Amino acid sequence: MSWLVTGGAGYIGSHVVRSLEQASMNPVIVDSMSSGVRGFVANELPFYSVNVLDTEKLTEIMKRHDITGVIHLAGYKYAGESVKNPLLTFEQNVTGTANLLRAMENARVQNIVFSSSAAVYGTPSVELVTENTGTFPESPYGQSKLIGEWLIRDQAVATGLKHTSLRYFNVVGSGSEELYDASPHNLFPLVFKALNESKTPKIFGTDYDTADGTCVRDYVHVADLALAHVEAAKKLEAGTKLEPVYNLGSGDGVSVREIMDAVAKVTGIQFTAIEEARRPGDPARIVADGQLAARDLDWQMRHSLEEMVQSAHRASQSRA
CATH class of the missing domain: 3.40.50.720 (NAD(P)-binding Rossmann-like Domain)
Known part of the structure; x- marks a missing residue:
């Protein structure tokens, strides 16, 4: 089977x-x-x-x-x-x-x-x-x-x-350094690609109805x-x-700007993100309750945001 x-x-x-x-x-x-x-x-x-x-x-x-x-x-x-x-x-x-x-x-x-x-x-x-x-x-x-x-x-x-x-x-993240997110559209690979090429990462949309104006997501x-x-x-x-x-959600939302701060902390590279217009199809905020999956599927958040960023960064470095 x-x-x-x-x-x-x-x-x-x-x-x-x-x-x-x-x-x-x-x-x-x-x-x-x-x-x-x-x-x-x-x-x-x-x-x-x-x-x-x-x-x-x-x-x-x-x-x-x-x-x-x-x-x-x-x-x-x-x-x-x-x-x-x-x-x-x-x-x-x-x-x-x-x-x-x-x-x-x-x-x-x-x-x-x-x-x-x-x-x-x-x-x-x-x-x-x-x-x-x-x-x-x-x-x-x-x-x-x-x-x-x-x-x-x-x-x-x-x-x-x-x-x-x-x-x-x-x-986000990586369970093994050789497995990386190769998407040309997802936030983490875009940010690390920019940093690996000595460029400045971009934020798409800073006028959303959220605390800091950037999209809030459940990572x-x-x-x-x-x-x-x-x-x-x-x-x-x-x-x-x-x-x-x-x-399959954490119950906690993190803004794109907060992700940028976490990336700067993990990589040690200080930068001010370039602000671009919104991308079509991106909602302002979405955070999910994962209690049902925790009950039936042993769903757990086993990694902190910093660990997610660290593992994604290591994988991006191996790709580079």
């Missing part, structure tokens, strides 16, 4: 793969390599360069490896960029999820852990988002993730699929996130009924 990880050569996916390995759950990796890094995945693991749009190949892989369940992380993950590329976003995230579900049905695979996002909430009217908070996504990315959840729930009604969706927002460490995915997979495999969605 094995677990298929779509997007398993990506930043989050590679951490999930390593956690599955440590749990002796035999990961099989599928990644289109549009943003994945082949070196993130050990050569001895089964690896396929396949897009989740390819139902036929996915079905073949699942049957070949006697797949028990799928951890679905593949997708177009950039909220701001999704505003510019809505068709690509919906193709990869909605059609891709539908095709994956078809392949699972073909191969009689009955377990799925879905990588969703706190972007489904948009800009909440509450200080702390729970799983019952209304969903009003403000970008095609957030919309596509919500539709993915709906697809999975409807397929569960039709076929008895066992599932859960994990909603998270700003995933979680990627290694903690990976463990929650593995725990969800274990529970589904054991037949334990899980909630349809879980927030």
